[in-house]
Amino acid sequence: MKETALMMIGAALVNNVILARFLGLCSFMGVTTRIDTAAGMGMATTFVITVSAMADWAVQHYVLDAYGLGFLRTVTFILVIASAVQFTEMIIRKVSPTLFQMLGIYLPLITTNCAVLGVALLLVEGNMSLIGATLFAFASAAGYSLVMVIFAGLRERLVLAQVPRLFAGPPIAFIVAGLLAMAFMGFSGISTV
Amino acid sequence: MPSNYKTIIKDGLWDNNGVFSMLLGMCPTMAMTTSATNGFGMGLATAAVMAASSFLVAVFRKRITQEVRIPVYILIVAAMVTLVDLAMNAWMHELYKVLGLFIPLIVSNCLPLARLEAFAARSEALPSLADGLFMGLGFTIALTVIGGVREIIGSGTLFADASLLLGPAFRSMELRFLPADMGVLMMVLPPGGFFVTGYLVVAKRLLDLKAGKEIQMTGAHSVG
Amino acid sequence: MKIGNLLHVRHGLVLGCFCLGFGLVLAFTDRLTSKDIAARALEDRQNSLSQVIPGSIHDNDPVEDKLVIKDAGNRDITVYRSRLQGKVTGVAFESFGTGYGGEIRLMLGVDDQGRLLGVRVLAHHETPGLGDKIESKKSDWILRFTGLSLGNPPVERWKVKKDGGQFDQFAGATITPRGVVRAIKSGLDFYAANKASLIAEN
Numbered sequence: 001m002k003e004t005a006l007m008m009i010g011a012a013l014v015n016n017v018i019l020a021r022f023l024g025l026c027s028f029m030g031v032t033t034r035i036d037t038a039a040g041m042g043m044a045t046t047f048v049i050t051v052s053a054m055a056d057w058a059v060q061h062y063v064l065d066a067y068g069l070g071f072l073r074t075v076t077f078i079l080v081i082a083s084a085v086q087f088t089e090m091i092i093r094k095v096s097p098t099l100f101q102m103l104g105i106y107l108p109l110i111t112t113n114c115a116v117l118g119v120a121l122l123l124v125e126g127n128m129s130l131i132g133a134t135l136f137a138f139a140s141a142a143g144y145s146l147v148m149v150i151f152a153g154l155r156e157r158l159v160l161a162q163v164p165r166l167f168a169g170p171p172i173a174f175i176v177a178g179l180l181a182m183a184f185m186g187f188s189g190i191s192t193v
Numbered sequence: 194m195p196s197n198y199k200t201i202i203k204d205g206l207w208d209n210n211g212v213f214s215m216l217l218g219m220c221p222t223m224a225m226t227t228s229a230t231n232g233f234g235m236g237l238a239t240a241a242v243m244a245a246s247s248f249l250v251a252v253f254r255k256r257i258t259q260e261v262r263i264p265v266y267i268l269i270v271a272a273m274v275t276l277v278d279l280a281m282n283a284w285m286h287e288l289y290k291v292l293g294l295f296i297p298l299i300v301s302n303c304l305p306l307a308r309l310e311a312f313a314a315r316s317e318a319l320p321s322l323a324d325g326l327f328m329g330l331g332f333t334i335a336l337t338v339i340g341g342v343r344e345i346i347g348s349g350t351l352f353a354d355a356s357l358l359l360g361p362a363f364r365s366m367e368l369r370f371l372p373a374d375m376g377v378l379m380m381v382l383p384p385g386g387f388f389v390t391g392y393l394v395v396a397k398r399l400l401d402l403k404a405g406k407e408i409q410m411t412g413a414h415s416v417g
Numbered sequence: 418m419k420i421g422n423l424l425h426v427r428h429g430l431v432l433g434c435f436c437l438g439f440g441l442v443l444a445f446t447d448r449l450t451s452k453d454i455a456a457r458a459l460e461d462r463q464n465s466l467s468q469v470i471p472g473s474i475h476d477n478d479p480v481e482d483k484l485v486i487k488d489a490g491n492r493d494i495t496v497y498r499s500r501l502q503g504k505v506t507g508v509a510f511e512s513f514g515t516g517y518g519g520e521i522r523l524m525l526g527v528d529d530q531g532r533l534l535g536v537r538v539l540a541h542h543e544t545p546g547l548g549d550k551i552e553s554k555k556s557d558w559i560l561r562f563t564g565l566s567l568g569n570p571p572v573e574r575w576k577v578k579k580d581g582g583q584f585d586q587f588a589g590a591t592i593t594p595r596g597v598v599r600a601i602k603s604g605l606d607f608y609a610a611n612k613a614s615l616i617a618e619n
Contacts, residue, residue: 022224071447074297075271114301174391181384261428272439283453378546
């Protein structure tokens with residue numbers, strides 16, 4: 001139990017998907033201009049990462065490993081993720097039209113979010129059980145959402161700041177992200193002892 | 194549509210540089226630039242994937258129907274990535290061990306997909322090949338420069354381990370600027386990636402401004 | 418409706434053809450490279466084994482002489498055995514610890530008396546410049562464990578100095594060496610618990 005909790009904290013904060021592993025940076029830079037869009041993207045991505053992690057785990061164990069098709073891993077994983085995104089879209093549309101209205105526009109973008117593929121590949125390399133894999137994926141995705149929301153909050157303030165013209169836009173966002181990454185480095189070490 | 198090779202080359206290497214102008218493919222740009230050698234290797238792998246997939250998409254563009262084009266593009270890129278992955282694992286093993294996870298992740302790098310959609314889907318095979326190749330080389334240059342800056346400041350070396358990772362012929366490129374343990378550690382840690390990339394985007398804007406060009410204030414963010 | 422169906426079939430066919438075509442290309446490449454890839458993986462293993470098992474104590478190929486045992490945490494551990502004229506002279510196996518940035522994987526070599534033949538770090542996520550001094554490439558810190566065993570130093574001294582043990586931590590990092598020392602200790606415990614089956618044939 002304690003080990004699982006430490007593993008989840010490690011996945012969410014210490015080895016944060018965005019700030020330590022550098023996955024999902026396109027969405028990190030692209031859709032964090034406002035807190036509510038960042039939160040929406042975070043929720044949609046969390047859902048897809050968790051669902052596709054389970055599906056990829058099953059594909060790896062029951063198809064790729066079982067038939068020695070390891071070389072098809074990249075191709076099948078990306079297709080599984082694309083299907084998971086479609087599937088998520090269908091389910092959300094059926095179950096909750098309100099949620100669909102909130103998340104709908106982000107869903108197609110998620111297929112090319114490397115955080116999804118990255119987490120799936122990390123799981124396979126980590127040799128985890130299905131439950132461990134699901135928890136790891138969920139914790140990583142939660143860390144992703146947290147950083148998205150924090151960064152969107154920072155950028156909302158940044159709009160009001162007077163930034164030199166040459167630094168306006170992406171460069172100042174990168175520098176702020178660097179400071180945020182420094183802050184998150186303070187978490188390293190907490191999942192030990 | 195610029196089918197003029199000079200424009201393609203200039204666009205790919207500088208004007209529309211994937212990293213510094215379009216801000217695409219940020220994940221490997223940050224993660225694989227702890228040294229110039231890593232950045233160079235990652236860039237070349239991406240360039241190979243881009244050239245091959247642009248060429249294939251242009252060849253098959255009449256067969257790929259509009260509705261299924263995105264899955265087909267992803268499939269083609271994924272297949273090319275797997276080829277590069279297998280080949281590097283077999284014949285450039287040391288470099289493969291360093292780049293590891295980020296080779297399969299070329300699939301979800303937005304840059305190849307963006308070029309397929311923007312260029313290869315509407316162009317002849319050879320210009321598409323050139324576009325993929327030079328966009329990829331522009332990416333390689335960007336990654337090598339970011340890696341070089343981070344490595345010089347962070348560890349005081351340049352192209353360290355190049356002979357080990359790329360082959361003995363690269364030994365002469367290995368340089369040391371600062372004595373060991375004198376580097377600013379922060380630069381090779383994650384925050385350094387953000388700082389250096391931010392300042393280099395500014396540097397490119399400054400150079401463009403000096404050359405009397407309009408500077409681009411925002412990155413084109415169409416895909417996630 | 419009929420035309421719609423036909424279109425769907427056509428899209429399916431296009432997608433299917435591409436899948437099949439590239440699947441075949443990949444299968445062919447896999448055939449072409451699999452031998453080299455397997456050879457590289459074997460070389461990696463031999464390299465890490467040769468660092469913890471000196472060549473003078475074996476005339477077999479330890480990579481070929483392996484068995485799998487479960488450790489205290491129910492994890493499968495592959496043990497490689499070195500033999501001289503058929504007699505087991507030492508074993509090598511992986512051991513795991515937790516450092517500052519996550520798991521640290523070590524390769525331990527232990528002789529038939531329970532003494533460490535050598536320790537090497539296989540993989541870690543420690544801070545470059547601080548925690549990575551555990552790599553033999555960066556510092557000779559890891560070499561000091563060679564020759565030690567569970568009784569030397571006594572069990573209660575198998576800790577870093579800060580925890581009242583006898584091993585130096587290095588400047589700026591305590592958690593990393595602590596993780597390494599614990600991993601080595603747990604590896605030696607694993608050896609002691611399974612000694613009978615590891616060198617049974619002697």
